[in-house]
Amino acid sequence: MNVxxxxxxxxIGKAVAEIFAANGYNLFLxxxxxxxLYKTMEELLTKYPHIVVKAKPFDLSIKDQAKEFGEWCLGYGQPHILINNAGLFEPGSVYNEPEAVLENQMAVNLYSAYHLTRMLLPPMMEKKKxxxxxxxxxxxxxAYENGGxxxxxxFALYGFSKNLREEMKPYGIKVTHVIPGAAYTDSWSGSNIDPKRIMEAEDVAKMIFAASQLSPQACVEELVIRPELGDL
Ligand SMILES: NC(=O)c1ccc[n+]([C@@H]2O[C@H](COP(=O)([O-])OP(=O)(O)OC[C@H]3O[C@@H](n4cnc5c(N)ncnc54)[C@H](OP(=O)(O)O)[C@@H]3O)[C@@H](O)[C@H]2O)c1
Structure with missing residues (x-):
């Protein structure tokens, strides 16, 4: 199975790669x-030598590169699971953030997933899986202060995901909206947050893996996962 x-x-992306690798899936990163990226690939291959792990750098905020990554993946065969995880967190407010921030955030957080998914959908739709x-x-x-x-x-990515879920029902393709609260990753480096106050990247990875293991007729539509003490 190709992930x-x-x-x-x-x-979170690395934690997801780790749990799928540990369970024998092939990875394309x-x-x-x-x-x-190559360090992650080497670590995984050392720990799990029986699986295939391929990795290549792409900037998915650039439409052509998102499509090239899709083509590169298709060159290795049928895609089974796609995890649109790449994202960038730039805090700010609508009233004073620099003008290009919106375009950049949309490109990384929404358009990357949109273009890559469109590349990978045809073989999934054909196989109905x-x-x-x-x-x-x-x-x-x-909405929150400093959301910007x-x-x-x-919000836009969630809209994309919800639409895709409806569109893919007749094709046997499951779509899950993963909705985490704060999880300790590089996104939080430089902040003074206590790592124990928020979640671990592995918490999100475990839920994604669990959702991938259900019968073909069951779909986890939404995974809302928060720190035990609630949002910050
Ligand atoms: N951590 C949280 O608290 C939290 C909460 C809710 C949702 N999320 C979401 O979960 C996802 C992962 O977050 P994270 O905290 O694990 O982030 P992270 O530690 O900053 O890692 C982000 C990953 O995405 C890659 N990336 C960034 N821009 C990219 C681009 N243009 N093209 C290709 N790859 C790109 C990064 O590598 P390079 O920099 O080398 O490209 C890195 O591998 C994001 O979508 C984030 O919005 C995170």
Whole structure:
């Protein structure tokens, strides 16, 4: 079974790669930077030598590169699970964030998933089999001070994911909107947050993996996962 994970060099994407690798799935990974990406690939291959792990750097905020990543994945065969995880968190407010922030956040957090998914859907639709996970956020559900372009882009990704779920029902393709609250990753480096106050990336990964294991006739539509003490 082939699993495609975007933004897999660190954080939640890397934790998801780890749990699928441990369970014998083949992985196709990308991120922009190549050093951390290839390190992740090598770590996984060392720990799980019986699986296939391929990785290549792409900047998914650029439409052509998102499509090229899709083509590259298709070159290795049928896609079974797609995890649209790559994302960027830039805090700000509508009234004063720099003008390009919205365009950039939309490109990384929404258009990347849109274009890559469109590349991978035809073989999934043909086989009537597949599962797509979209990494939304609590910022997809709740407006908050300092949400700005990030929150706008995550509301949009949630809309994309919900539409896709309806469209794919007749094709046997499951769509899950993953909606985590704060989880400790590089997104939080530089903040003074106590890692124990928020979730671990592995918590999100475990729920994604569990949702991928149900019978073909069951679909987890939404995974809302929060720190035990609630949102920050
Ligand atoms: N951590 C949280 O608290 C939290 C909460 C809710 C939702 N989320 C969502 O969960 C996802 C993962 O978050 P995270 O905290 O694990 O982030 P992270 O630690 O910052 O990792 C992000 C990953 O995405 C890659 N990436 C970023 N921009 C990219 C681009 N243009 N093209 C390709 N890859 C790109 C990064 O690698 P490069 O930088 O090398 O490209 C990295 O591998 C994001 O969509 C985020 O919005 C996170």
């Amino acid at each position: 495609i994970i975007t933004g897999a060099s660190k954080g 990308c991120s922009r930077g190549e050093v951390a 597949g599962h797509i996970f979209n990494l939304c956020s609590i910022a997809s559900l709740n 372009a990030y929150s706008i882009s995550k």
